[in-house]
Amino acid sequence: MTELLRGSGLTLLRGDRCLFRGLDFALHAREALQVKGPNGSGKTSLLRAVAGLLDLEEGQVTWRGQPTLGHRQAYCDELVWFAHRLGFKADLTLVDNLRFEAGLRRTRMDRFDEVLERLGLGRLTRLPLRSLSAGQQRRVSLARMLLADARLWLMDEPFTNLDAAGQALVLELIDAHLAEGGACMLASHQPIVLQGTLKSLVLQ
Amino acid sequence: MSAANRPTLVAGLVAILRRDLLLAFKRPGDVLNPLFFFAIVSTLFPLAIGPAPEQLVAIGPGVVWVAALLAMLISMNGMFLGDFEDGSLDQLILSPQPLPLLALGKTITHWLVSGLPLVLVSPLIAVTYQMPFDTIGVMMATLSLGTISLSLLGSVGAALTVGLNRGSALLSLLVLPLAMPILIFGARTVALAASNDVVSAGIYFLAAYCVLGLSLAPFATAAALRISNE
């Protein structure tokens, strides 16, 4: 198994507070890593730091053995980010939003219809995103992940705003992603079950 | 897994231009409000100073330029605000496209939406200040170059202040002192044109400033966006 992502000696301060110190983890292909912990324990911050959105106080994150700080493009090329704030424009339609993504990163536009069908979004393509429900908007966010040709999924609280069927769908999608050789790091406080390998990292 | 190609830089630039122009199209207020502001500010001066024609001719170039500067300023605050609030900024930062390129794309849209309309409307205001026809041409040239520079400068300021309370007042405080050379050369060159003096020096300066801004500002904006989005 190839090692994809590694964090070593990660330390993060927010203001005066130390969220975590000397944290280590490794993530291989076909593995998921769940970051657990109570609210305010720094799950989101850890994920943002791993993505490169936050500066770490100490330690480094490596992607395929290279520090992500110096090789940002190679890292971002294989990464897709999923968070509570979706990063879509509420005034634009689903198609316009997803077409924009195709300008940002490698995107499987050939799978477009298939992905939308699978997520149950096929009939909503011409509506502005603001007229979709919160759960439907989350599904559009999932569509971004499926269309992106990315090895690493970073997901912050992927189950909020989703019904039971939606949550099961997310788990199913993660499993399929792992089966294809991908990796997933997700922050969530709720227990999850995957077919593939699931490791966990607990923050106090 | 790599069935799709990485989009080219041009594709990235086109994508962000297209998206932001579409957004502007859906919210025409963003385009129109600075224009109204521009017109109203220009109306204030004759009302405050008096209608004497020789006075209006003297202050005309300065008034148009100050009004344009202020109109640009009020539109700057929103440059990255939407992207910051809905999480798009995270996606832009984490995309493999270079962030300075995307910042440049957003700056270009800002100019197309906020700067260019000012340039196009400015002759109407110039006419009310009895500006001669030849001078109006020079004014539009300086305004075009100047508003591009202002969009570039504004992108750095907006990126530094996005997400802060009191952001818009702070933005003026950051951008206005830096914008003074643009105002000086813009307004003085129009005034020189009105008195049939040489205008090439001012135009060259504004063009040089524009080129300098185009080559440096996107990088400063990208750095500032990363910091503000932490």
Add this chain to the structure above:
Amino acid sequence: MWTFFHKLASPPHFYDISARFIPWFAVLGLLLIGYGTVAGLFFAPADYQQGDAFRIIYVHVPAAYLSMMAYSIMAVSAAIGLIWRMKLAHAVAAGAAPLGAWFTFLALATGSIWGRPMWGTWWEWGDPRLTSELIMLFLYFGYMALRAAIDDTTKADKASAVLALVGAVNIPIIHFSVEWWSSLHQGPTLVREGGPAIEPAMLYPLLAMIFGFTFFFGALLLARVRTEVLSREHRARWVRNMMMGESA
């Protein structure tokens, strides 16, 4: 050499070393300023054109020079802080800004007081140096306002560093544009550079004042950076140990 810098960059070492420099800087500064003041006000001959009014240059010139100097220090340490992620450099930038603003204000005030007998007005827009100095003051205000608006210190450090660098690129442009602007109209005649050679009795006090102000500035800057370091590191062990040691 490098180990020296590395040591200096660590807050406790800086705190120790700077304590030794401050008294020297302060004493040297005060001696030079003392000599400059006495010699400048009483022994230097009156200017044949401006009379005694010229004596304000003994405050005005050093203040104007330090207003630029402080910005350069700010911009250079901002760059060091951004590139090498050195926290001490950010503390230096934070400490230099208010000092720079004060010296800029001093230069403006003395320039304005000098202008009263010379031009017959407190403020003369035609003078390019006063106008640039005024814009400089606004740049300092912007820098300090941005710093104050961001709660998180590391974020404030980085954002204000970007602003300081953008400002540093723009300062020469601002000076140039203001020069051009004032050259367009015939304002009141000003003292030009490259005029008659300055007499040694006038020059030496001026040099003493410039160096004296610089040392004084150095002492103030070090003192400010020390408090800055202390408040930033107030949770660090060395600060706690020191405080315990002093109270015991």
